[in-house]
Amino acid sequence: MKVTIKDLTKRFASRDKTGETVTAVDTLSAEFESGKLIALLGPSGCGKSTMLNMLSGILPVTSGKIYFDDKDVTELSPDKREVGLVFQNYALYPHMTVLENICFPLKIKKVRKEERIAKAVEIAKMVHIEDYLKRLPKELSGGQQQRVAIARALVKQPKLLLLDEPLSNLDAKLRIEMREEIRRIQRESGVTTVFVTHDQEEATSISDYILLMKLGVMQQFSATRDIYNNPANLFVADFIGNPTINQIHGVYVNGGIKPDGSDEIIPCSIKANENDRVVLAVRPESVLFEGGQTTGTVNDMYSSGKDWLVNFNIGDTELRGYCDADYNVQEGSVIKVGFRDKGQFLFNEETGERY
Ligand SMILES: Nc1ncnc2c1ncn2[C@@H]1O[C@H](COP(=O)(O)OP(=O)(O)O)[C@@H](O)[C@H]1O
Ligand SMILES: [Mg+2]
Structure with missing residues (x-):
């Protein structure tokens, strides 16, 4: 019925x-x-x-x-x-x-x-x-x-x-x-x-x-x-996903996102209006630890059962991503990260609406 x-x-x-x-x-x-x-x-x-x-x-x-x-x-x-x-x-x-x-x-x-x-x-x-x-x-x-x-x-x-x-x-x-x-x-x-x-x-x-x-x-x-x-x-x-999606708050400038507390611009293929306050949301499995251009600082690397996760910062934002067990980093390591297009979304910070 x-x-x-x-x-x-x-x-x-x-x-x-x-x-x-x-x-x-x-x-x-x-x-x-x-x-x-x-x-x-x-x-x-x-x-x-x-x-x-x-x-x-x-x-x-x-x-x-x-x-x-x-x-x-x-x-x-x-x-x-x-x-x-x-x-x-x-x-x-x-x-x-x-x-x-x-x-x-x-x-x-x-x-x-x-x-x-x-x-x-x-x-x-x-x-x-x-x-x-x-x-x-x-x-x-x-x-x-x-x-x-x-x-x-x-x-x-x-x-x-x-x-x-x-x-x-x-x-x-x-x-x-x-x-x-x-x-x-x-x-x-x-x-x-x-x-x-x-x-x-x-x-x-x-x-x-x-x-x-x-x-x-x-x-x-x-x-x-x-x-x-x-x-x-x-x-x-x-609400959907565990670990929860990473959220990078910042400003949309020059076709990318300038995260709060950072001077770098994360390139982003999703379009917003110049100077909009935005949230770039990235699934943990869409974080790439090879071939990226954005600077991060490692806080911790830990295992959650079968997977390994890296906890790191970009500017003021704490993020998590999956890595290989042999990825050799420790607290304080400076890394370059990127984000896969799939699993990456852009939202208006005020309304939460998706671009
Ligand atoms: N009989 C009732 N009288 C007054 N408020 C109620 C009553 N039943 C539910 N509510 C209110 O309605 C909202 C939704 O409740 P409910 O449907 O039980 O939520 P959920 O099942 O998602 O936890 C809540 O704010 C709750 O306090
Ligand atoms: Mg209920």
């Missing part, structure tokens, strides 16, 4: 004495293709849960429209929307077995007993929990509990699956394992899925599309493989 959002807005009355309303989601429009996994990404408080809750119908919209395929569901109650929901805290029924938990939504819908058991077992197999059907939730690990929660959301065969930070309670290793599992389950079930996370690496590894938000406003909505290489603005460039 395709989901279309048109100028969706949610305002809350303030929780404090200021009396100002909070615009949690601000005139957001997007279209989620059928059968895809969309990551709703952004820092805490940017409006992700609010968006998800409007899609599920739990939260009424302030203005705007939501369409499931061509049907306007903006005013439709949650139980009529055919959505499956999974939250961070698994919210399983503690006194029910795994099987009873998964069956429960079908029981509510008055599906016959044999049929609901057959369906629950089928879904339990899909999420690899079939060996634990007789256990209680407390007898399961966090990852297993989350599998049960996903099974319970899928058993009604929802047209839309909504997951709100489903992996946040799991430890790092399990989180990576479970995100691959969610990817597999989503592919197998083919259900259009919206996955909320504040973790850019999680979003990137799991999704077909990323919708990145800041303070209720959509910053970019594009295919996951494009967002890293084609950020719409400085916020996006900074």
Whole structure:
């Protein structure tokens, strides 16, 4: 099922004495293709849960429209929307077995007993929990509990699956394992899925599309493989990628950037207006330690697991780049660096807009 959002807005009355309303989601429009996994990404408080809750119908919209395929569901109650929901805290029924938990939504819908058991077992197999059907939730690990929660959301065969930070309670290793599992389950079930996370690496590894938000406003909505290489603005460039993108603040002069605290000009093929305050942003893997013309001073060279990174300064700016393990520099070494065109972006310092 395709989901279309048109100028969706949610305002809350303030929780404090200021009396100002909070615009949690601000005139957001997007279209989620059928059968895809969309990551709703952004820092805490940017409006992700609010968006998800409007899609599920739990939260009424302030203005705007939501369409499931061509049907306007903006005013439709949650139980009529055919959505499956999974939250961070698994919210399983503690006194029910795994099987009873998964069956429960079908029981509510008055599906016959044999049929609901057959369906629950089928879904339990899909999420690899079939060996634990007789256990209680407390007898399961966090990852297993989350599998049960996903099974319970899928058993009604929802047209839309909504997951709100489903992996946040799991430890790092399990989180990576479970995100691959969610990817597999989503592919197998083919259900259009919206996955909320504040973790850019999680979003990137799991999704077909990323919708990145800041303070209720959509910053970019594009295919996951494009967002890293084609950020719409400085916020996006900074939010996506680990280690984070290098940012050189300076002035655009003579077809290049004069970084703050340096007299050199870094040549740049991207055009801005003379004397604009700009930010040249460069991915760490786009820093070249051979054949460059800009002078840098090394602070440190260190390993981050399989890779080696050099931490160095150009003028006042501290930067990081990948190097070979045998690159022979130490603190204080003066080096010449350059930047690859790919992975290099120019932004207006004031607006964050990309040139
Ligand atoms: N029920 C509410 N009443 C008032 N403000 C709220 C309410 N729910 C959320 N907000 C505010 O709306 C903004 C977005 O919240 P939320 O959607 O929960 O963000 P996220 O899920 O991205 O962390 C925040 O500023 C939050 O404080
Ligand atoms: Mg949230």
